[in-house]
Amino acid sequence: LQETRQWRPLLHYAPARNWMNDPNGPILIDGVYHLFYQHNPVEPVMGYISWGHATSRDLLHWQEEPIALPSTPQEQIYSGTVIYDRDNRSGLGTDENPPLLALYTSVFRDMPGEQEDGTQAVSVAVSLDRGAHWTRYAHNPVLTLNPASRNFRDPALCWYEEGGYWVLTAVEAEQQIVKLFRSTDFLNWEFLSDFRPPGYHTPEMLWEVPVLARLPIEGEAGSFGWVMIVSVNPGGLTGGSGTFYYVGDFDGTTFTPAEHPTATDDPWQYRWMDYGPDNYAIVCFAGTPTPVSIGWMGNWNYSNHTPTVPWRGQMTLPAHLSLARQKDSTFLIRQKPVSLGDPEEVFVAAEIRPEAGTLWRLPDSAADCADFADAVLDLQMLIESGGDVAVLTVAATEDGRFGTEILYDSARQELIVDRSRSGVPVPDAAFTTRHIAPLSLQDGAVRLRVIVDRSSVEIFAADGLVRMTEVIFPSPHATSVTLGSYAGNACFRSVKVRWFR
Ligand code: FRU
Structure with a gap:
């Protein structure tokens, strides 16, 4: 093997x-x-x-x-x-x-x-x-x-x-x-x-x-x-x-x-x-x-x-x-x-508001010093839901066929992780589906931190009151990060992305 x-x-x-x-x-x-x-x-x-x-x-x-x-x-x-x-x-x-x-x-x-x-x-x-x-x-x-x-x-x-x-x-x-x-x-x-x-x-x-x-x-x-x-x-x-x-x-x-x-x-x-x-x-x-x-x-x-x-x-x-x-x-x-130490690279954006039907993609240049696949990604953001479903995709392939989706559904007040298209599935079909955590809006928004290592996604929501941990087995080329929402009403604020090794 x-x-x-x-x-x-x-x-x-x-x-x-x-x-x-x-x-x-x-x-x-x-x-x-x-x-x-x-x-x-x-x-x-x-x-x-x-x-x-x-x-x-x-x-x-x-x-x-x-x-x-x-x-x-x-x-x-x-x-x-x-x-x-x-x-x-x-x-x-x-x-x-x-x-x-x-x-x-x-x-x-x-x-x-x-x-x-x-x-x-x-x-x-x-x-x-x-x-x-x-x-x-x-x-x-x-x-x-x-x-x-x-x-x-x-x-x-x-x-x-x-x-x-x-x-x-x-x-x-x-x-x-x-x-x-x-x-x-x-x-x-x-x-x-x-x-x-x-x-x-x-x-x-x-x-x-x-x-x-x-x-x-x-x-x-x-x-x-x-x-x-x-x-x-x-x-x-x-x-x-x-x-x-x-x-x-x-x-x-x-x-x-x-x-x-x-x-x-x-x-x-x-x-x-x-x-x-x-x-x-x-x-x-x-x-x-x-x-x-x-x-x-x-x-x-x-x-x-x-x-x-x-x-x-x-x-x-x-x-x-x-x-x-x-x-x-x-x-x-x-x-x-715990502290991840000093980042190799940082990307910040005050506000990202993807239109309906389009995805905002983290620019490759944001990490051109580092080989994307070979660093841990730490994303932090405040999602203003606007009554919409916001979608953050990590460990995604360029063509969008594979990726791990993290969704916030403001109507249901739920945080959802979908690893059904993460790559090689976990070897039990019952576990490749969506996982849900109740997560209430605070002043119309939710705070999210997502840490992606080579075979895991760890989510700390509401400043660590809600945690979700998932192992994933993505292809080595699945290094894209995208943001979007169903109706174009969600807004991602104070977006901070850091790379660690
Ligand atoms: C928990 C557990 C413990 C036991 C150990 C065996 O995962 O089942 O109860 O001591 O693992 O490896």
Whole structure:
């Protein structure tokens, strides 16, 4: 199989070869961002799950490191988290050299030699050299359900300042329960509570990768709110996997959703981290001054079959998270992509008003320094809808036959992404269609930011309150950008296009 270099992301992490899914234990330590991840080191499909490792100084350009935790015939290494035990509470390092701890999911074989996956439990691995080498703790696992469960996984940690202890969240996936525990030494865990609100549950749904986090409230210095982010599969709005969240309160024992409509089983009443199909298993970095998230840019329904060679899977752009108070005094999570650095080239236009039936095309000269195909495109604009449907097409071919369409329909107040003509389709027909996010007009306009890498489109609308993420597999010549509208009534203002590498 020939390498698909045209789809190799420039500013998103992807392993050089083989399979990747969830991010695990991202952490900033001594000025270096570490990313661990679910990785099959031997095949470009799910299996032999180990923890891969990569490092970065800017969250955009990554260096792949040796495998951190390899799977063994007895144990696969499913998702989990990494923490810097700076006071050596675990006793697994020394006061002079405190350890990094990985709390990961052990997927044991029930019997030696047996191929069936068995018990899942939380185990610990230790690094005394800032993540370069890891040793499994001698008394693993440190946390097992009683009776043992075959679907207890994905530990994440949150420091509870008021109580002076760590809170671990993990799921019992099939039961759709988040289980909360506490500890001060990372080795002994005491059960706190179960979180399983009523509402949107289906018999086949799995709850995965639960994240309890305290997020800063914008404009209110020093105030924070609690959120619980849960990845569900199936159950995502576009089908397959997706990630929703609850805003609420955590009292040290129990997480209680606040204004959330837990009484309804309508998924559209929920708050979603992303309205596209490709943003799953979202977790937060440890050690950053403010919360920064990262997700797997994939979907369990088709990611095992996407057409990239010799790797399969990439991460989303990391994003800053905060809570934005709404007019009705409820909260939404805002996600702002991390800085993309200094652009290679910039194009600005105060106002673009394409007439009906014509398309405005981003002039080639705007980027003649850069080979278009070989840079990440970052578009920002305010769309005054004029009651019309505005259409932004990215990764388009010159002849207009291919492209990814981003539409704003002001009558329906919907943001729509259509990747049915993006290029090589994702290998599941149910996912090549339109995806929709509710997006209300603010003073007759919507604000849009769209970041296009070689095989992805990430949309941040309403300054990051609405996010849509889609993988695409365009032809290498699909580098055009056009603007238009159905009736010629939409106006694109403050258009800014920047190119990054
Ligand atoms: C989420 C997930 C986790 C599990 C891991 C296995 O995508 O299914 O629940 O730990 O991936 O790779």
